[in-house]
Amino acid sequence: MPHPSAQMARRTWFLAVDAPLGHHMAALAAPALGRTLVVQRDAPVAVTEGLVLSGLDAGFLRPTVDPKHGVAHVVRAVDLAQALAVQDQVAAVHVVSPSRCGAVADIPALAGAAHSAGVPLMVDETWREPLRGVHPDLPPGALAQGADLVVSGHVPFREGTPGAVLRLGQGPQAQRLESSVDKAFDFVRSMAGSGDPERARTVLPSARDRVQAAIDSAERIRYAIRAQGRFALVGDGFGRFPEVAGADPLRIAVDTGAGGICAYDARSRLADGHRIRVEAVTGSVIVASVAPGSVSCTERFIDAVHALPSPRPAAHAALQVSPPTPGPSQLTVREAYFANSRAVAAAEAVGRLSASAVTACPPGVPIVLPGEVITAQTVAFLALVAASPSGRVLGAAAADATSLRVVDE
Numbered sequence: 001m002p003h004p005s006a007q008m009a010r011r012t013w014f015l016a017v018d019a020p021l022g023h024h025m026a027a028l029a030a031p032a033l034g035r036t037l038v039v040q041r042d043a044p045v046a047v048t049e050g051l052v053l054s055g056l057d058a059g060f061l062r063p064t065v066d067p068k069h070g071v072a073h074v075v076r077a078v079d080l081a082q083a084l085a086v087q088d089q090v091a092a093v094h095v096v097s098p099s100r101c102g103a104v105a106d107i108p109a110l111a112g113a114a115h116s117a118g119v120p121l122m123v124d125e126t127w128r129e130p131l132r133g134v135h136p137d138l139p140p141g142a143l144a145q146g147a148d149l150v151v152s153g154h155v156p157f158r159e160g161t162p163g164a165v166l167r168l169g170q171g172p173q174a175q176r177l178e179s180s181v182d183k184a185f186d187f188v189r190s191m192a193g194s195g196d197p198e199r200a201r202t203v204l205p206s207a208r209d210r211v212q213a214a215i216d217s218a219e220r221i222r223y224a225i226r227a228q229g230r231f232a233l234v235g236d237g238f239g240r241f242p243e244v245a246g247a248d249p250l251r252i253a254v255d256t257g258a259g260g261i262c263a264y265d266a267r268s269r270l271a272d273g274h275r276i277r278v279e280a281v282t283g284s285v286i287v288a289s290v291a292p293g294s295v296s297c298t299e300r301f302i303d304a305v306h307a308l309p310s311p312r313p314a315a316h317a318a319l320q321v322s323p324p325t326p327g328p329s330q331l332t333v334r335e336a337y338f339a340n341s342r343a344v345a346a347a348e349a350v351g352r353l354s355a356s357a358v359t360a361c362p363p364g365v366p367i368v369l370p371g372e373v374i375t376a377q378t379v380a381f382l383a384l385v386a387a388s389p390s391g392r393v394l395g396a397a398a399a400d401a402t403s404l405r406v407v408d409e
Helices: 020-032 045-054 077-086 107-116 172-187 197-201 207-228 234-240 263-274 295-306 333-338 376-387
Strands: 011-015 036-040 057-061 090-096 103-105 121-124 149-152 164-168 244-247 251-255 280-282 285-289 341-345 358-361 365-368 392-394 403-407
Touching (some): 020 045, 020 090, 020 172, 036 045, 045 333, 057 077, 077 107, 107 121, 207 295, 234 244, 234 251, 358 376, 365 376
Parallel strands (some): 036 090
Antiparallel strands (some): 149 164, 251 285, 358 365
């Protein structure tokens, strides 16, 4: 019986320069349908770039945050429905599934909320294993669950050549998008290149076996981490969040802070001492993924994680805080991006408009975005994260968040 994610797309665009171009195309296509893009706050940077290109207004949706591990998960359908009820002239919705930690969103519920409001649902699947449809234990693809436009990354068309795929669904909202996506592709054609559709659709006979071996390998890693008892697995807490509909079995998010070592330190030690590179890091969590064909590294990864030192037990546990409510947006991302700006002391930035995106790790979500008002709560939260041994602030004018870049009025 075919896996549900094997559903054929209405249209597929093959992009030889990886996923960001797909996000740019999606943003360029959206203005034909409205003036506002409702976007998950921790969407890839390329989505924000797309807002700069398109000039669209943005309504930003916060994903749920797991305070225990200091990571963001997925958007709730009820929050999306509420946002759509108050937003004006929405062109489309853009969400992320799975998350970098492997949490899978309830795509049918999100699609239902979007379609009830008469708008298409776009999904970023760049954290997802590209060998979709070849194994029943992989989460079904968003396209088969009601999404209208899906960006998938890390799809090699030829040996050593990166690529991405932009897929259009079958429903009426997808049909509304088709012409404008086609025009966006024509606009970026010189950058997009073209893949080999037949090569991209080919599933090698051994693919299912390779995926099964990778799933088994990932499960061995999780078993070993649980058995050792020092570190925690983020995925073991997914059940506490009803909006998390499933888990990507090939992604392993390890809370190293629970074992006394900052995730940034753990990443450096794994790379320098063991030649192991993790896929993502935020706060006290490192994220690794097991790709089909890479299972030979399993035991080496287990040994390397267990060998991580514990200089200060529990000193690097995740911050038990929740991000503040963002300030209102008064400029589009495009307007803020091109406005004159200057760096000011954080206290002086309160009440001013941010000229840049500032992300706090944990939880790896932008706390302020271009065009949003910087609040006193935002400044205090950034200072708290920056002062933590396991915290990092990205995008501020100063790494310790004592200076922020604001629109020069």
